[in-house]
């Protein structure tokens with residue numbers, strides 16, 4: 159069977175500036191891939207290229223399935239910004255493109271609120287939540303449309319280690335119930351490794367691509383010795 163996503167010889171960037179060079183890797187259906195790398199190494203650029211927001215300069219991104227449904231949680235920019243919508247409204251907005259009958263939409267929103275442990279917060283405004291609660295809301299919004307692929311760009315950046323662990327556990331639980339492929343960018347190297355099947359270490363080019371076990375044996379020492387984990 160063809161991989162869900164296959165990236166071959168990809169070069170991408172902005173204007174004439176090439177940020178990514180010769181990037182190749184693949185993601186199988188149902189896998190959890192984590193993208194690691196120092197600040198400015200091109201992780202967000204790679205994610206934005208996969209999503210079609212940045213056009214490849216060379217090479218290509220191939221999807222094994224047509225009409226793939228994608229849920230996306232972008233990098234959090236301003237955690238204190240005013241956001242006058244409730245948790246329920248934000249989660250519901252993930253269904254705008256789905257044209258579901260109202261009872262079905264309500265059922266899905268309620269299921270996700272329950273799964274992510276934020277049902278009690280449904281009438282609260284997004285800007286009145288803690289970082290962890292807000293990330294759960296955004297994850298629920300991405301999941302409510304039942305995506306085949308979930309793309310998360312540093313979803314745990316603002317979370318303390320315990321809340322982060324909780325986030326990964328919730329994600330694993332959801333992956334156990336819904337067959338979803340996950341691609342996640344993070345600086346939390348040690349925390350995320352137990353939950354993933356593949357690791358991509360990026361520094362404008364692919365420095366490593368393989369299993370977490372291979373990463374721990376071959377690449378992690380090099381990565382830590384360069385102090386990259388310090389950016390976390």
Ligand SMILES: Nc1ncnc2c1ncn2[C@@H]1O[C@H](COP(=O)(O)OP(=O)(O)OP(=O)(O)O)[C@@H](O)[C@H]1O
Pocket residue numbers: 172177195196197198199200201202203204
């Ligand atoms: N919209 C843009 N226009 C021009 N250059 C950009 C743009 N976005 C990112 N860049 C540049 O591309 C390079 C890679 O940035 P990118 O955000 O992909 O890295 P990153 O690995 O996600 O970084 P971080 O870990 O800090 O989030 C940087 O040099 C950045 O300045």
